[in-house]
Amino acid sequence: MNNNSFLDYYNIQDLNMAIHEALLGVMPQWLAILLEGLAVGLLIIVLYAVLAIILIYMERKVCARFQCRIGPNRVGGKGGLLQVPADVLKILTKEIISLKGSDRFLYNLAPFLVILASIFTFSCLPWNKGAEILRMNIGIFFVLAASSIGVLGILLAGWSSNSKYTIIGAVRSGAMIISYELSIGLTVLTMVLLSGTMDIQDIVMSQDRMWNIFQGHLPAVAAFIVYLIAGNAEANRGPFDLAEAEQELTAGYHTEYSGMHFGFFYLAEYLNLFITSGIAVTLFLGGWMPLHFPGLDGFNAVMDYIPGVIWFVGKTFLVVFLLMWIRWTFPRLRIDQVLTLEWKYLMPLSLLILLIMTVCVVFGITL
Amino acid sequence: MFFTFLIVVILTAVALVVLAMTVANLIGPKSYNKQKAEPYECGIPTRGRSWVQFRVGYYLFAILFLMFDIETVFLFPWAVVVQEVGAYGLISIAFFLLVLILGLAYAWRKGALEWK
Secondary structure (H helix, E strand, C coil): CCCCHHHHHCCCHHHHHHHHHHHHHHCCHHHHHHHHHHHHHHHHHHHHHHHHHHHHHHHHHHHHHHCCCCCCCCCCCCCCCCHHHHHHHHHHCCCCCCCCCCCHHHHHHHHHHHHHHHHHHHCCCCCECCECCCCCCCHHHHHHHHHCHHHHHHHHHHHHCCCHHHHHHHHHHHHHHHHHHHHHHHHHHHHHHHHCCCCHHHHHHCCCCCCHHHHCHHHHHHHHHHHHHHHHHHCCCHHHHHHHCHHHHCCHHHCCCCHHHHHHHHHHHHHHHHHHHHHHHHHHCCCCCCCCCCCCHHHHHHHHCCCHHHHHHHHHHHHHHHHHHHHCCCCCCCHHHHHHHHHHHHHHHHHHHHHHHHHHHHCCCCC | CHHHHHHHHHHHHHHHHHHHHHHHHHHCCCCCCCCCCCCCCCCCCCCCCCCCCCCHHHHHHHHHHHHHHHHHHHHHHHHHCHHHHHHHHHHHHHHHHHHHHHHHHHHHHCCCCCCC
């Protein structure tokens, strides 16, 4: 709790309040709240779309690099920068096909549930001091709960399309996601233990002496690794993409979706990657908190000059790159290997980490 | 303030889906023929119904998941106050975890974690 003055300088909470007061001065309260709500909604949609475009472009370039290719380089100048926006426009102009024999209502509901889950969790991310959309005292718990809506969407998508490939993909995906949710829950619990709060902003604030991954030393590092593996499975990516194994299941649970319907699944998949990384950064790498070391006051002060949002986005993209690295390096696992990995290795391991961390916290052996 | 924003977030999700679907419906082509409405699956016509009984192995993991997920839910309130309740809380929660780990060990021993 030493030199927090510069962190407060970037705090936009006061700015929010000032705007709120200014609006109240010229219009009735309901109109002010309506306008603010519209602004927040617009912000979410724009951020969502821009991040998805950046992430898809990044994935293509990273994947190309790992496979000794160049990647997109024709559309829009040198680096193929306009390739992904062009793809988005293309997918918007595609026909949405309604299937024969499908459950029409559930078929249309499924992409909406997937989007809803990812927007819920997306709006909990702490971008900066005072810059979060949903803040509550059970924040991280809410994230865990909201992210489970996504698996419902996936199961419904597979079931309602009335096709055997989608149902195999959906059931595989469902079994895998709910299994890895245990590890995610336990590692999140470990970090809640260390921070002593579930409020996401307070978790970040509790790391102002040192990031959690240093504060909790060995158990925290182990929990970080377990979280990354489980988060990768939760986002349906990497070596765990057996739900959409192209060689056996065409595209898994979204085989029968076309046009923008499919686009929603694609969008949510990439945003989930970002959200998983964002939560990992919040819990383990200090969120928007600059790199601090106790004792090095000069160093800490210099780090405080960089705004929190740059720290958050920078660290998140670092973790995103790590997850992409994992995805394009490891071969795909079989369903029995995936479940064995979770239930026989990660799950007992995360219980052990939890116990060690409890002992560390209770007897004060944290750094 | 929180509930206002919660409603805003829900409405945003609805607006995003409805907006994108409306735009796609407006500018996308529409044509109908019988083959197009068939499920694509692997490229050849699908045989029989797809809403069939599925293997029980997945269901078993779902039941096990339920048990351990509820456990995590119970642990969260304790995790917040662990520094205040101290060693007494530690012993109680160790007992709670012991019962659950015994459950996991039982499932493991019975072969519920094997993929057959």
